[in-house]
Amino acid sequence: MAATVNIGRSVAETIPAFDKTITLEEVSWHDHARDCWIIIYDRVYDITDFLEEHPGGSDILLEYAGREASVAFRGSGHSAQAIRALDKFCIGELPMHERIFRKPGGYRLSDLPE
Template sequence: MPTLTKLFTMQETSLHNTKDDCWIVIDGKVYDVSSYLDEHPGGDDVILVATGKDATDEFEDAGHSKDARELMETFCIGELDPSPEIPELEIFSKNQPAGHAQKLMDLTKQFWAVPVAIVGISVVIGFLYLRKK
């Protein structure tokens, strides 16, 4: 009978990001390394920084031994779901609450160059128009 592999999303994996509940993703596999943090030769902070993202590059860059790789397999709890995660769409109604006006103001502050450019172009056109009269 084939073994069933549990699939996890990256979002689900990233929720396990504390010293008492720590999951990491390496090469598409999900590992629960909570019980290993205190024993990790590089310290627990190295692993805790890697939670919530694919830590394959960091794992490979550290140059882990064959024994470390074999030990790692004992902590494997499943695989990363290969299907792309689709973000939820936000649906707006015609009667939007005042909070949306604040979001618009925040965007305007963030992208201030566009309104400034429009005003600048308008001033130049107005100046040229008045100069021709």
């Protein structure tokens, strides 16, 4: 059966898992325009080559360089196409003890109060 993208629920359900574990501390070192990693739904993305292509501009992405950007990503109302675009930048995921969403009993952003 073809995979479905349901943007009303967690992005985590739409993207295949990646094997490499990367810690929050390691992500934090990649915090500038020539080396920019961000975290969305516990997955780590190297978006260095995407900064200049982002339809929302590079400045907004650089605000999250080296940091957690799940709420910002979700809050900007990205399309299903944008969610699919994430996939090609994924380089790994947080260790289980550093995750917020993709762990047993983790949050969905749709669970958060208005």
